[in-house]
Amino acid sequence: MPQTFKRMEGKTGVPLPQLSNEMQLDIMHKVKNGELSIDDALDLARRDRQQLLQKSFDTEEKQALQYNFSVHKLGGYRWQKRVLQIDFNTKMMCSIERGIVKRQFPFTEVKNCHDASGSKFTVSFKGHHDYELEAMSPQDKQKIMELIHQIIYRNIHPVDTLEEPSKPPASPTQLHEGQLLLQRGGLASCKWKxxxxxLYTGQLTLLPIGYRPASNDTDVPFTPSQPLVIHLSDGNASVETLRSSDTFILLTNQNEFHFRVPMGEQMNTEDTRSERDTWVKAIDKQCVDWKRKSQYENIHKEDLHSGHMVPVMLPQNLFKPLPAPVPFPFPEAALALKPSPDFKPQPRPRKKPQVFSSESRSEPAPQLKQSQSPTSPPALVPPPPLPPPLPMKKKKSQLMRTKAFHWDLLSKEKIVKSVWARGSPREIEIDTKRLCEQFGVKDSGHFSNSESSNHVEIMLSVKIAHNFNIFLKSFPVQPKELKDKLFIVNEGDGGLSDEHITSLRRYVPTADDIEMYKSYKGDVNELHIVDQYMMELCNIPYLSTQLDLLLTLRELPISMDDLKPLISQKIHMCQQLWGCEAFVCVLEYLLTIGNYLNQHAGKEKAKGFRLSSLTKLMQLRGNERKFTLMHALVEQIMLHEPRLATFFRELAEFETVPGASIKGLTAEVDVLKNELQKVIQYRKTYKGKNLGSQHTKFTKDLKASIEKYEADLNHLTKRCDEMRKLYTDILVKFGEPLNQDSQEVFGWVCQFINEFKRIHSELTR
Structure with missing residues (x-):
């Protein structure tokens, strides 16, 4: 950076945004000539920086990139592994599971993206429930949210189709700008940043003071101080003021943002209140405008789906008033229906209420006594007898804790008249050793004080502490042992299980938690067991990175084993479809039959057709309702070339509906390569830390795992490339678009084969 800009940074204390050399020289030239002051130059640099951030979407569109991320999706109270694909080629966002494209969302249906704690975030769509997702790392979360913000920005500012391609996109209109304090952290560690x-149309962008966007050619490490974008375009945002003169709250359907206007040196209370009201008025106008627009879109969609016409205002004189109705032609009949003048309505006599005497109430008493006689069976059957107390012969059994059985106890009054009053006439022997084996409870040493610490106030959030405490009761690792467990690669060597690693990742202390626990100066033993464990977690360096590494090493071989048979199946399907000449002959028969029908219907002959036409044969019916074009095709083939009627035997892989798609499998392999690269990068960083020979076995196991997974993944990548090449040849052979999804192509062929087989079997009976 030029020296002039460094001096400008030193005077203001605010780092200059990273701009191109031409933009920096232009601003410097204006400052040198006196056209701009230093403050004006910094403001101009900030505006140029924001414009560069918002132009990044156009860069993504020109490059036409496809991004694949490994995420966990919350569904049915369970976190399920998915691949989130953001495809700028097709303008689609896809959710993929084991190669199957579960859901596809056009970019235009993406409404909002909400930040959450840790690596979690939420994506909102039009006409669909929200997706609660968790990225594999903070870096992945940052990149995903950046791409989604760009998609939402393009939805707010669509590109004009008549605009010249070479013309740069116009920068959005800035409605208001300034500095705001945002409350960060929880109740225990609240601070203002x-x-x-x-404020732009549809969004509020918050840039940390001194933030520098990373350039493409530099490797900048992740920092928690990243830009925060709050979208107002989904119509669910609102703003409220508080009693104080400098604060207000921005509410969305997922988050609640507390803002405060900083008081400058030359500002008084009225100036602060005025600035606060300006922010609130500008944000509220955006919230109201987008809420009205969202409601209008919903009403318009309902009208289109229901078929209702939009009401139209008609002129008042469009319809003439109707003439007066013709009088009733039979007045005598009408008079006959009138009541006579001396008629008086008589009230209906009321029934006297029945009064029951004491005698009438006591009549059924003898029957009641008879029903309670000892000769009659009791109305309620007593529960089974209670067993006598267990004989405690050995002192060892007295120390053994077992699971409790919760009785449905009888009251003392019931026991007197029941079979339990006589007691057991014989001594019952039981195998206490067997009972202890099945119902014994193992005491965990680090939970011995959990019951006694229930009255201790917990520093951690109540909801998180409750769930974490439940997890700890089934976690057989002492806090002091956890650090060493994190450096054991294989579970068979004493490492953590896959479930424990996954659960621990959800309770990694945040930066606010670490700050809160490090500020604690009291006795650690007096804390609740949850806080004691969190205190140990805060003292483990690179905890989140180590857990991510272990989880990746466990999931990589499982994912590769799941993908191998799916990729092999797609290769066999492509090979069978490529080599089946009988299928091509069947298509030629269909083309001939279709051209004959179209010629006699006044249409031109076709030279070929898309495979999607194979699903329409059952829709064209003949004069007989049960006879379709598929019946005609099978009849013609059996009449002229019967050998072609069994072409489906050469396409055995198409007997079942294909699940995974080539697009989804390619995305899965791409995610595995990215995850392995993260493991390799971790190993390089770990060697650079120079931790000595403390974890020699971990280093050897990590190296062996990387070498094995690299070899397996290289083989899987070659098979994936072979699959893609074969499928491309299939698309070219049958004239399909190169971006056609295999799930649709193979689905059309599969449906055609099943219908052909069914009709062929009917005609050959």
Whole structure:
């Protein structure tokens, strides 16, 4: 950076945004000539920086990239592994599971993206429930949210189709800007952080003071101080003021943002209140406008789906008033229906209420006594007898804790008249050793004080502490042992299980938690067991990275084993479809039959057709309702070339409906390569830390795992490339678009084969 800009940074204390050399020289030239002051130059640099951030979407569109991320999706109270694909080629966002494209969302249906704690975030769609997702790392979360923000920005500012391609996109209109304090952290560690706030149409962008966007050619490590974008375009946002003169709250359907206007040196209370009201008024106008627009879109969609016409205002004189109705032609009949003048309605006599005497109430008493006689069976059957107390012969059994059985106890009054009053006439022997084996409870040493610490106030969030405490009761690892467990690669060597690693990742302390626990100066033993364990977690360096590494090493071989048979199946399907000449002959028969029908219907002859036409044969019916074009095709083939009627035997892989798609499998392999690269990068970083020979076995196991997974993944990648090449040849052979999804192509062929087989079997009976 030029020296002039460094001096400008030193005077203001605010780092200059990273701009191109031409933009920096232009601003410097204006400052040198006196056209701009230093403050004006910094403001111009901030605006140029924001414009560069918002132009990044156009860069993604020109490059036409496809991004694949491994995420966990919350569904049915369970976190399920998915691949989130953001495809700028097709303008689609896809959710993929084991190669199957579960759901596809066009970019235009993406409404909002909400930040959450840790690596979690939520994506909102139009006409569909929200997706609660968890990225594999903070870096992945940052990249995903950046791409989704760009998609939402393009939805707010669509590209004009008549605009010249070479013309740069116009920068969005800035409605208000300034500095705001945002409350970060929880109740235990609440603090205010300064941001450069920029209000645009449909969004509020918060840039941390001193934030520098990373350039493409530099490797900048992840930092928690990243830009925060709050979208207002989904119509669910609102703003409220508080009693104080400098604070307000921005509410969305997922988060609640507390803002405060910083008081400058030359600002008084009225100036602060005025600035706060300006922010609230500008944000509220955006919230109201987008809420109305969202409601209008919903009403318009309902009208289109229901078929209702939009009401139209008609002129008042469009319809003439109707003439007066013709009088009733039979007045005598009408008079006959009138009541006579001396008629008086008589009230209906009321029934006297029945009064029951004491005698009438006591009549059924003898029957009641008879029903309670000892000769009659009792109305309620007593529960089974209670067993006598267990004989405690050995002192060892007295120390053994077992699971409790919760009785349905009888009251003392019931026991007197029941079979339990006589007691057991014989001594019952039981195998206490067997009972202890089945119902014994193992005491965990680090939970011995959990019951006694229930009255201790927990520092951690109540909801998180409750769930974490439940997890700890089934976690057989002492806090002091956890650090060493993190450096054991294989579970068979004493490492953590896959379930324990997955659960621990959800309770990794945040930066606010670490700050809160490090500020604690009291006795650790007096804390609740949850806080004691969290205190140990805060003292483990690179905890999140180590857990991510172990989880990746466990999931990589499982994922590769799942993908191998699916990729092999797709290769066999492509090979069978490529080599089946009988199928091509069947298509030629269909083309001939279709051209004959179309010629006699006044249409032109076709030279070929898409495979999607194979699903329409059952829709064209003949004069007989049960006879379709598929019946005609089978009849013609059996009449002229019967050998072609069994072409489906050469396409055995198409007997079942294909699940996984080539697009989804390619995305899965791409994610595995990215995860392995993260493991390799971790190993390089770990060697650079120079931790000595403390974890020699971990280093050897990590190296062996990387070498094995690299070899397996290289073989899987070659098979994936072979699959893609074969499928491309299939698309070219049958004239399909190169971006056609295999799930649709193979589905059309599979449906055609099943219908052909069914009709062929009917005609050959």
């Amino acid at each position: 300064m941001y450069d706030a920029h």
